[in-house]
Amino acid sequence: MRKTMAMAVVLLVWCGSAWAKELQVGFVYVSPVGDAGYSYAHDQGRLALEAMGGVRTSFVESVAEGQDAERVITTMARKGYDVIFATSFGYMDPTLKVAKQFPNVKFLHCSGYKTAPNMANYFGRMYQARYLTGMVAGAMTKGNLLGYVAAFPIPEVIRGINAFALGAQAVNPKAEVRVVWTKTWYDPAREKEAAKSLLDAGCDVIAQHQDSPATQEAAQERGVYSIGYNSDMAKFAPKAHLTAAVWNWAPFYKEMIRQIQAGTWKADAYWWGMDRGVVDIAPFGPMVPEGVRAQVLAAKEAIVKGENNIFTGPIKDQKGVERVAAGVTMTDAELLAFNWFVQGVVGTLE
Amino acid sequence: MALVVRKRREPLPWWGSCLIFLAAVALALGGGGAMLALQGKPALAGLSVLIGSAVGSLWAVEDCVLKAIPLFLCAVGVGLSFRMAVWNIGAEGQFALGAVGATWVALSLDHLPAAVLLPFMGLAAAVAGGLWAGVAAFLRALLGANETIVTLMLNYVGILVLEFLVFGPWKDPASFGFPMTAEFVPAAILPALPGTRIHWGLVLCGVVGVAVTLAMRSSRLGFEITVCGQNPAAARYARMPYGALMAVVLVAGGALAGLAGFVEVSAALGRLQPSIMTGYGYTAIVVAWLSGLRPLGVAGVALVLAALRVGLESLQLDFQVPAAFGGMMEGTMLLVVLAGSFFSRYQILRRPA
Numbered sequence: 001m002r003k004t005m006a007m008a009v010v011l012l013v014w015c016g017s018a019w020a021k022e023l024q025v026g027f028v029y030v031s032p033v034g035d036a037g038y039s040y041a042h043d044q045g046r047l048a049l050e051a052m053g054g055v056r057t058s059f060v061e062s063v064a065e066g067q068d069a070e071r072v073i074t075t076m077a078r079k080g081y082d083v084i085f086a087t088s089f090g091y092m093d094p095t096l097k098v099a100k101q102f103p104n105v106k107f108l109h110c111s112g113y114k115t116a117p118n119m120a121n122y123f124g125r126m127y128q129a130r131y132l133t134g135m136v137a138g139a140m141t142k143g144n145l146l147g148y149v150a151a152f153p154i155p156e157v158i159r160g161i162n163a164f165a166l167g168a169q170a171v172n173p174k175a176e177v178r179v180v181w182t183k184t185w186y187d188p189a190r191e192k193e194a195a196k197s198l199l200d201a202g203c204d205v206i207a208q209h210q211d212s213p214a215t216q217e218a219a220q221e222r223g224v225y226s227i228g229y230n231s232d233m234a235k236f237a238p239k240a241h242l243t244a245a246v247w248n249w250a251p252f253y254k255e256m257i258r259q260i261q262a263g264t265w266k267a268d269a270y271w272w273g274m275d276r277g278v279v280d281i282a283p284f285g286p287m288v289p290e291g292v293r294a295q296v297l298a299a300k301e302a303i304v305k306g307e308n309n310i311f312t313g314p315i316k317d318q319k320g321v322e323r324v325a326a327g328v329t330m331t332d333a334e335l336l337a338f339n340w341f342v343q344g345v346v347g348t349l350e
Numbered sequence: 351m352a353l354v355v356r357k358r359r360e361p362l363p364w365w366g367s368c369l370i371f372l373a374a375v376a377l378a379l380g381g382g383g384a385m386l387a388l389q390g391k392p393a394l395a396g397l398s399v400l401i402g403s404a405v406g407s408l409w410a411v412e413d414c415v416l417k418a419i420p421l422f423l424c425a426v427g428v429g430l431s432f433r434m435a436v437w438n439i440g441a442e443g444q445f446a447l448g449a450v451g452a453t454w455v456a457l458s459l460d461h462l463p464a465a466v467l468l469p470f471m472g473l474a475a476a477v478a479g480g481l482w483a484g485v486a487a488f489l490r491a492l493l494g495a496n497e498t499i500v501t502l503m504l505n506y507v508g509i510l511v512l513e514f515l516v517f518g519p520w521k522d523p524a525s526f527g528f529p530m531t532a533e534f535v536p537a538a539i540l541p542a543l544p545g546t547r548i549h550w551g552l553v554l555c556g557v558v559g560v561a562v563t564l565a566m567r568s569s570r571l572g573f574e575i576t577v578c579g580q581n582p583a584a585a586r587y588a589r590m591p592y593g594a595l596m597a598v599v600l601v602a603g604g605a606l607a608g609l610a611g612f613v614e615v616s617a618a619l620g621r622l623q624p625s626i627m628t629g630y631g632y633t634a635i636v637v638a639w640l641s642g643l644r645p646l647g648v649a650g651v652a653l654v655l656a657a658l659r660v661g662l663e664s665l666q667l668d669f670q671v672p673a674a675f676g677g678m679m680e681g682t683m684l685l686v687v688l689a690g691s692f693f694s695r696y697q698i699l700r701r702p703a
Contacts, residue, residue, distance in 0.1 A: 032673055060666045062673035065625035067618035071413050072663050078409065079667070089528065090625040113526055153517065155527045183513065339527045350517060 023083060023261060025049060026076040027059035028069065030088035031186050037211025037230040038185070038247070042087045042110075044231075045249025049257055065090025070097060077102040083260060085253070086110065089154075095119060106260060106267075111156060113336065115267055122252065125273035126156075127163035127335070128303050129245035131310045132281050132296050133227045134167025136242050137175075137205040139292040140225050144174040147198030147206035149191055149215045150181050153349050155338040157209050160245075162342045163310055164207060164227075169344055171295065178203055179347030188214040199224065205242070216241055225287070232282035244282040251277045271332065275304045311335060316343040352701040362694045367642065368650075374690035375654060378683035385678060391669050403664035404657035412547045416618075417656035419551040420445075420610040422649055424634030426562055427606030429643035431599040433566070434579040438600055440486065440501025441607040442631025443508030444479040448608025449615040450512055451478030453531060453622040456538035456615075457520065464537035471538060472554075472612050479608020480601040482508055487597040497600065505631065513624055520622065530623035540617040551613035558606060559645040566644075575599060607631060640687050658683065 027046050029039035039061060049055050060072050069091045076084050077098055083106045086095040092112035099107045099119040107119040115121055137146050146168055151157050161179060168175035178201060180194045191210050195218035198206050207227035208215035216237035219226035226237055228244025252272055259265035272278040281300070284293055302308040311334075313324030318341045324330055339349065362370075382400070383393035403410055424441040431438040451474035459467060482504060489495040513529070522532040540549045566572035578585040578595055586592055610630060615622055637655060641647035662676040 026667070034672070058667050058670060060663050060673075062676075063663075064628040065623075066628060067416065067614065068628065068659075068663075070618070071417070071660065072667075075403070075413075075664060076667065079664075090623065093533075093620065152529065154529065158527075337526045 021054065023055045023257065024079075024081045025055055025057045025083045025085070025257065026081040027057065027085045028063050028072055028076075028087060028091060029059055029061040030063060030065065030090070031211055032061050033059070035186060035211045036213060036233060036236070039087065039211070041230050041247035042085070042249055045253040046085075048250035049253055052254060052257060054261065055257055063091075066094070070094035073098045073107075074101070077105045082106065083108070083257070089156075092121075106265065108256065113269075115269055117267055120256075120267040120270060122256075122270035122272075123156075124247060124249075124252070124278040125271060126245060126247070126279050127159045127310060128274045129279040129281050130160045130163040131167035131170075131303070132300055133207065133243055133245045134164035134169075135171050135296050135299060136281075136284070136288060136292060137164070137207060137225070137227055138168030138170070138172035139295070140242060140288065141168075141172065141175060141205045143202055143204050144172065144176060145201070145203045146175055146177045147195070147201070147203030148177055148179045148347075149194045149198065149206060149208040149210065150179050150347075151185055151209040152183055153181060155336055158341065158349070159335055159338045160209060161345060162338065165342050165345050166310060166315070167299075170299075171292075175344065177345045177347075179341075179345060181347075181350070182210065184210060186211040188212040191215055192218050195219065196222075213237065228282060234282065234285060238285070239287075240285075241282075242285050242288055246280050246282050248277055248280055273303075274300065275306065317341065318343060318345060353698055354701045355696050355698055358695060358697050367647075367694050370690045370693050371640075371650070371687060374687040375683065377690075378679070378686045381682045381686070382679045385675065385682075386669075386671070389671065389675075391671060396665055396669055396671070399668050400658075400661040400665050402661075404661035409547075410660065413660045414653055414656045415548050415552060417660060418649070418652040419549075419555055420614050420630045421634055421637055421652040421656060422555050423551075423558060423610035423613065424607045424630050425637035425641065425648045425652060426558060426645050427603030428634050429638040429641065429645075429648055430562065430566075430575075430606075431603045432579075432638055433643050434575045434595060434599050435582070436579075436596050436599055437498040438483060438486070438501050438603050439498060439635055440483060440504050440508075440631070441603070441610075441634045442627070442629065443501070443505035444482045444604040444607035445611040445614075445631045446505075446508040446512045446627060447482040447604075448475035448479035448611025449622055449626055450515060450611075451475040451608060452612035452615050453515075453520070453534075456534045457531060460535045460538065462537065464541070467537050468540060468616070471616060472609060475608040475612030476605035477608070479611065480605035482608075483600045483604025484597065487600040491593045491597065497596075501600075509624075509627055512622070512627070516622055516624060522621075528623075531621050533621045534616065538616060539620055540613060549613070549617040551617055554609065554613065555649070558609070559649065562645050571595075571598070607634070636684060640684065654683075655680070 031039045033039050033043040046057050049057050063069050063072050085108045087110040089111045092109055092114055095107050095109045096114050099116045103118055109121045111123045112121050148161050165177040182190050182194045184190050191212055192214040195206055195215040199222050205225040206215055206219050208229050213233045213236035216226045216233050220237035220240040225242050226240040228241055231246055233244050234241040309329045311330040313328045314326040315324040317323045383397045386396040387393040428441050452471040455471045455474045486497045486500040489500050490497045516529045520531045542549050574590045575595055578592055637651045641651040665671050
C-alpha cells in the first residue's frame with residue numbers, strides 16, 4: 001500500500017515537472033479558422049504541433065491588425081505563453097513592440113520583414129506553387145485569357161501574379177493574365193463580383209489570392225475553370241477547380257518548436273520553399289489531362305531540386321523593357337520588394 | 351392579480367437607468383453562459399474568465415480603457431447629432447479623415463517638439479473630420495440631400511482617400527512596397543500618462559465629455575439642439591436656426607470622430623496604415639444608441655463593450671471558443687439592453703382593484 005502511494009507521488013511529481021516543461025504556443029489569426037483559407041492553413045499547422053507531445057497550443061482568431069493585435073499578443077505573453085506565432089503582416093509592429101517588453105518569450109511573425117533578438121520572421125515561397133498553377137491554367141485555357149482576382153497590391157501578391165503569368169507563358173506563350181484588385185482578404189460578395197467581371201471580359205481560367213472560395217464558385221457557375229489558393233478548394237467547386245496553390249505549415253512549425261525545445265532556435269528570417277514542403281499544389285482535378293500533369297510534375301521536380309528559380313531572366317516588364325537580364329536570377333531582397341508586373345500581365349498596380 | 355403597462359409620468363432617475371442597464375448586462379451574460387454550456391464549455395468558469403480578464407486586474411482595466419477611448423470619442427460625436435434627430439452614421443469616414451489629417455501634420459512638421467506637434471495633429475484631425483462631416487451638412491442645406499445616405503457613402507470615400515495616400519504618395523519607401531507611411535517621429539506619439547499604459551487620449555475624453563455635457567445642459571446652443579431634435583416644426587416656428595444647428599452637430603461630431611482617428615494613429619499605430627480601420631465608427635452608433643446619447647452614459651457603454659471584447663479574447667484563448675461567439679454575445683447584449691430600455695419609459699403596475 002505504502003509502495004503504491006510512493007509510486008503515485010513519484011508519478012505525480014513526474015507529471016508535474018513534465019507539465020512545467022510543456023511548451024505553451026499561441027497563434028494569432030487575422031480571420032476565422034473555418035474559412036478554408038489562410039488562417040485555416042496556419043491552424044492545420046498548429047494542430048500538427050498538438051500531436052508532437054510536450055506542446056500545448058491555443059489561438060485567438062479574427063484579431064484586427066493594430067491596437068487589438070498588440071493587446072492579444074500581450075495577453076498571451078502575460079499568461080505565460082513561451083512561443084507566439086503572429087500570422088498576419090499587420091501584426092509586425094505590434095509584435096515587435098510586445099517582443100521588446102517580453103525578452104524571454106519567443107515571437108515569430110509571418111510575412112513581414114522585421115526581426116529582434118527574440119523575434120523571427122517567416123514566410124513560404126508561395127510563388128513556386130503559383131508558377132505551377134500558372135502552367136496548369138496556361139495549358140487549360142482555350143481563349144488564352146486568364147483572370148486573377150488579386151487581394152492588395154503588395155509585393156507578396158504581385159510576386160504571385162508574376163509567377164503565375166510566367167508559369168502560364170512557359171506552356172502557352174500567348175497566355176495573358178488580367179488582374180482585378182478587390183482590396184480585401186475575405187469578402188465573399190466583393191470577390192465574387194470581381195471574379196464575374198473577369199469572366200465577363202472573357203477569361204476562361206481564373207485564380208485568386210483571397211481566403212474565401214467565392215472565385216471558385218463564380219467559375220463553376222459559368223462553367224469555366226479555376227485555380228484555388230491556401231488550401232485544396234475542390235470541394236467548393238468540383239467541376240471548376242483544376243488545382244490550388246496551398247500552404248502546408250506543419251513541417252515548418254514542427255521544426256521551429258523542435259529547435260526551441262532543443263535550445264538551438266535563432267531569431268532569423270525564414271523563407272522556406274517547396275523543397276521543404278511548406279508550399280505545394282493541391283491534387284489535380286479530373287479534367288486535367290495526363291500530359292499536362294506530367295509536365296507540371298516535372299517542373300515541380302525541377303523547382304524542388306533548385307534547377308528552376310522561376311524569376312530567372314530574361315524577364316521583361318509590361319512595357320517590354322528588360323528588367324532581368326538573361327541568366328540572372330532575382331535576389332530575395334528584390335522578390336520581397338516586387339513592385340512591377342512582368343510582360344503578359346494586364347492591369348495596374350493600384 | 352392583473353397587471354397594466356403605463357407610461358411613466360416622471361422620467362426615471364439616473365440610478366434607475368443604470369440599474370436597468372446593469373440588469374440587462376447581467377441577463378446578457380447569463381445568456382452568454384447558456385450559449386457556452388450549449389457548446390459543451392464550462393459556463394461558470396467561462397464567465398469568470400470573461401469578467402476576470404476584462405476587469406480582474408490593473409492590466410485588464412488599462413486594456414479596456416485603451417479600447418474604449420476611440421469608441422467614446424466617436425460615440426459622443428454621433429450622439430450629439432442623434433439628439434437633434436440628425437442621423438450621422440459617417441463616424442467611420444470622419445475617423446479615417448481624422449487619421450489622415452493627423453498623419454499629414456506628423457509627416458510634414460516632424461521637426462517640431464511634441465508639445466507643439468501633438469496639438470497641431472489633433473487640430474488637423476478635428477478639422478479634417480469636421481469638414482468631411484460638413485460635406486453632408488452642406489449637401490443637406492443646399493440640396494436637401496439625406497444626411498444618412500451622404501454620411502454613409504462618405505465612409506467609403508473617406509477610406510478610399512486613406513488608402514490612396516498610403517498606397518501612393520505617403521508610402522514609406524523603406525516598407526518593401528507595403529501600404530503604410532513611415533513610422534512617426536517620437537514627438538508625434540501620444541505619450542502614456544505617468545505610471546500607466548493609458549495615453550493622454552483619456553484626458554482628451556474627459557475634456558470632451560465635460561465640454562459637451564456643459565454645452566448641452568447650460569447653453570442656448572444645447573437647448574436649441576434639444577428642441578430641434580424633439581420638435582423641428584416648433585423649433586422653426588420659434589425661429590431657431592435649424593440649418594445652422596444641423597451643421598454644428600454634424601461638424602462637431604465629425605471633429606470628435608477625427609480626434610479619435612488622431613488618437614489611434616498616434617498612440618496605437620505610430621504610423622498610418624489601412625488596418626487602422628477596425629469599425630470604431632460603426633460600433634460608435636451602437637454605443638451612442640445604447641447610452642441614451644449623453645457623454646456619461648457613452649463612457650459607461652463604451653467601457654462595457656470594450657470590456658466585453660477584451661474578455662472575449664481571453665475566453666477564446668483559454669477555452670477555444672470561436673470568435674463568432676463574441677458577435678453573438680454583443681448582439682445579445684444589444685437586444686437585451688434595448689428591450690430593457692422599455693422599462694425606463696414604461697412602468698408595470700398592479701391594476702387597482
